[in-house]
Amino acid sequence: MRHRDGESQATVTISDVARSIGVATSTVSRALTKPGRVSEAMRQRVLTAANELGYQPNPHARSLTSGRTQSIALVVPDVTNPYFFDLIRGTQAQAKARGYRHVLVDTEESTEMEAATLTELSPSVDGIVVAASRLPDSALLGASERVPLVVVNREIPGVPSVVIDTPMGMVQALDHLVSFGHRSVAYLAGPATSWSSRKRWRAIQQAARRLGITAHSIGPFSPTRAAGAAAADAAIHHGVTACLFFNDLLAIGSLQRFAERGVRVPEDMSVVGCDDIFGADFCHPPLTTLTAPIEHAGRVATDMLLAGLQTAGIDVPAPRQREKLPTHLTIRRSTGPAPGWTGLSTNSTQGNQA
Amino acid sequence: MRHRDGESQATVTISDVARSIGVATSTVSRALTKPGRVSEAMRQRVLTAANELGYQPNPHARSLTSGRTQSIALVVPDVTNPYFFDLIRGTQAQAKARGYRHVLVDTEESTEMEAATLTELSPSVDGIVVAASRLPDSALLGASERVPLVVVNREIPGVPSVVIDTPMGMVQALDHLVSFGHRSVAYLAGPATSWSSRKRWRAIQQAARRLGITAHSIGPFSPTRAAGAAAADAAIHHGVTACLFFNDLLAIGSLQRFAERGVRVPEDMSVVGCDDIFGADFCHPPLTTLTAPIEHAGRVATDMLLAGLQTAGIDVPAPRQREKLPTHLTIRRSTGPAPGWTGLSTNSTQGNQA
DNA sequence: AACAGCTTGGCAAGGGGTTGCCAATCCTTG
DNA sequence: CAAGGATTGGCAACCCCTTGCCAAGCTGTT
Numbered sequence: 001m002r003h004r005d006g007e008s009q010a011t012v013t014i015s016d017v018a019r020s021i022g023v024a025t026s027t028v029s030r031a032l033t034k035p036g037r038v039s040e041a042m043r044q045r046v047l048t049a050a051n052e053l054g055y056q057p058n059p060h061a062r063s064l065t066s067g068r069t070q071s072i073a074l075v076v077p078d079v080t081n082p083y084f085f086d087l088i089r090g091t092q093a094q095a096k097a098r099g100y101r102h103v104l105v106d107t108e109e110s111t112e113m114e115a116a117t118l119t120e121l122s123p124s125v126d127g128i129v130v131a132a133s134r135l136p137d138s139a140l141l142g143a144s145e146r147v148p149l150v151v152v153n154r155e156i157p158g159v160p161s162v163v164i165d166t167p168m169g170m171v172q173a174l175d176h177l178v179s180f181g182h183r184s185v186a187y188l189a190g191p192a193t194s195w196s197s198r199k200r201w202r203a204i205q206q207a208a209r210r211l212g213i214t215a216h217s218i219g220p221f222s223p224t225r226a227a228g229a230a231a232a233d234a235a236i237h238h239g240v241t242a243c244l245f246f247n248d249l250l251a252i253g254s255l256q257r258f259a260e261r262g263v264r265v266p267e268d269m270s271v272v273g274c275d276d277i278f279g280a281d282f283c284h285p286p287l288t289t290l291t292a293p294i295e296h297a298g299r300v301a302t303d304m305l306l307a308g309l310q311t312a313g314i315d316v317p318a319p320r321q322r323e324k325l326p327t328h329l330t331i332r333r334s335t336g337p338a339p340g341w342t343g344l345s346t347n348s349t350q351g352n353q354a
Numbered sequence: 355m356r357h358r359d360g361e362s363q364a365t366v367t368i369s370d371v372a373r374s375i376g377v378a379t380s381t382v383s384r385a386l387t388k389p390g391r392v393s394e395a396m397r398q399r400v401l402t403a404a405n406e407l408g409y410q411p412n413p414h415a416r417s418l419t420s421g422r423t424q425s426i427a428l429v430v431p432d433v434t435n436p437y438f439f440d441l442i443r444g445t446q447a448q449a450k451a452r453g454y455r456h457v458l459v460d461t462e463e464s465t466e467m468e469a470a471t472l473t474e475l476s477p478s479v480d481g482i483v484v485a486a487s488r489l490p491d492s493a494l495l496g497a498s499e500r501v502p503l504v505v506v507n508r509e510i511p512g513v514p515s516v517v518i519d520t521p522m523g524m525v526q527a528l529d530h531l532v533s534f535g536h537r538s539v540a541y542l543a544g545p546a547t548s549w550s551s552r553k554r555w556r557a558i559q560q561a562a563r564r565l566g567i568t569a570h571s572i573g574p575f576s577p578t579r580a581a582g583a584a585a586a587d588a589a590i591h592h593g594v595t596a597c598l599f600f601n602d603l604l605a606i607g608s609l610q611r612f613a614e615r616g617v618r619v620p621e622d623m624s625v626v627g628c629d630d631i632f633g634a635d636f637c638h639p640p641l642t643t644l645t646a647p648i649e650h651a652g653r654v655a656t657d658m659l660l661a662g663l664q665t666a667g668i669d670v671p672a673p674r675q676r677e678k679l680p681t682h683l684t685i686r687r688s689t690g691p692a693p694g695w696t697g698l699s700t701n702s703t704q705g706n707q708a
Numbered sequence: 709a710a711c712a713g714c715t716t717g718g719c720a721a722g723g724g725g726t727t728g729c730c731a732a733t734c735c736t737t738g
Numbered sequence: 739c740a741a742g743g744a745t746t747g748g749c750a751a752c753c754c755c756t757t758g759c760c761a762a763g764c765t766g767t768t
Contacts, residue, residue: 024748059478060418061724065753079443089433104458124413279633378718415754418723
């Protein structure tokens, strides 16, 4: 049960390698990490020796001096949420592709924990992707001065970010609903601390005004399936004919509740989700939703972060610091004509034909 | 864009703290990490000073000397698979609860990558949880000599493990099907390298013999939703009336295919999944499946791993090295009576009443 | 008052690499 | 053939913290 220092094999260090071929440790180090700093012949000698001795570089020693850790962190409010699975997948894949280790931290929807995580983490990783942060701008800005940071679904002046343009998508969804004759819709909001949720509501409000329909914001709701029941009840209570949910989890949760209460989807109530997470296509009915390129967002964020790190020197035109990814509306079975809609209205902006 | 060494604030080290209150660095170090090794008064002084100066211990320096890294890794073949989400959740939660960092690595179903990961990772983490390994016993055994290891869903003499007892569950599922009059069932197998899949098939085979029914093993299939279509087709081709799928992903994937081909579930075909992942309860029809305590498995594995680490000294009775977690059958809507079954057979072991 | 035994703090040696600086070599070039 | 420049390799300091060992200071005992 002893590890690393058992009798069988002491850890072999860089100096063991150096000694074995009679060169200085610095030479070995360079051969291993600074291509072109040593002759090709020397490099081969070192590589061979290292291989034979089973040399395994100690990442801690390495990062201690170099400052680089070859790892990035992804900080999410809740690993439980399938939304973040896609993000995890994206960042993890890209990190690995670039030879970086991927540290995953869940802050459990707590701002304190998120703040603490950020400061603790900063010395031990090369950069951090912060998704759906619940922190105020200032805190993130502060953190970004201590460690390279990319935020996802958040916009802060001076901090690189990639946001998924759900507000625009929400408007699209609203158009879709209006074209089906809906005149009164509800937005079932996410956590009060969600920047994204506020943005969406603002976009919906504007669009509703333009379209001449009424929109209610209901909530906040925890972005979970369980909260979907409450959201469904609230929607019913508000007498709307269509719902825009903060995310698919809520929407899927509501589906069951609607069924329980005898509200047929989409005949009596149209339901629009957001994100198009795993499951949105095989729930019942399959969810009309805003397909968000989440995994892609993860990749892009990771790329941004790493691109920023490469910048060992000065120049290197700073990579894009702000990326907005479009969503698109995926229409499935959970949306349909408003109850009693005659289908007459073709130009939807004015609906006075009643 | 400079970090850590900007003009504003150089990193404050242990010796800064020491100097600020006029003590030796060793004292500060001990005050911070060895409770009781210094007087309470001194401890307070150090803590205060550290706080004021904004001291942030450098984890790499710390692990370099101490050997401890305060982080564990979870190695999975595919982060894409919802099954592993639950595992990730479990290990992540438990790791955090114990103050450990959680490193996530995806080996992309590749044995080479898994092997490489294990060796590279070993110096940089305190322990590793390896889930659904695709590696041969010997490789895992070897790795476990270099770094504390816990395997999930795998049994190897000498390596601590936690397995979910799906074979037993499969037998239960088979009983369930037989009680519904099914006489010919298929097991839609997972990857050929999956230890778990082989185990299950063996259990099914035995049980089928005991029950006097026929069971076919079909596959291997990649454990993905996409492969579900092929699995469904194969099942239809074999003329069985019920399917036991390697996992829910396959089962869910098959559901759609069955629908496309006009095979009604459960009227024409009963479907049993495995794992009860996210989505199994709201797909259509909701899946009868083997509910596996995956997240719990993650927690238990992490606990085992960490318990092993605490053992700084000798004694401390080695914690349980082998844990088998039971599954239970969750019956939903995807299973039903075999087509044409009259329901006469009450004692199911002999079915000669035709 | 002398001494033993314990507590507390300091010294300094690493832990395994990286890197700035310098010196020796080697290759061009005039 | 000499001088200048580019390569290549070595020395040694340093990254930040931990820890074995030792000494000083206390307390209490006889």
